[in-house]
Amino acid sequence: YMDAAEVRILKARKQADHPTLMSELPSQPKFNSTATEIKEQIETLIERDYLKRDETDPSIYHYLS
DSSP: OHHHHHHHHHHHHSEEEHHHHHHHGGGSTTOOOOHHHHHHHHHHHHHTTSEEEOSSOTTEEEEOO
């Protein structure tokens, strides 16, 4: 469920910085994860080509459609 929430936020925004993503995720329904779990899931989504880091600012994530 966590990866779906992350993708849903980034799909709507197209991009978000790390603090924004971290602040919006807990407001998602049924979301109950730690910051460490969120960071691990972000890395998984990057590896699976759902997200990518900005080339000039690695704290910004881009949704890959």
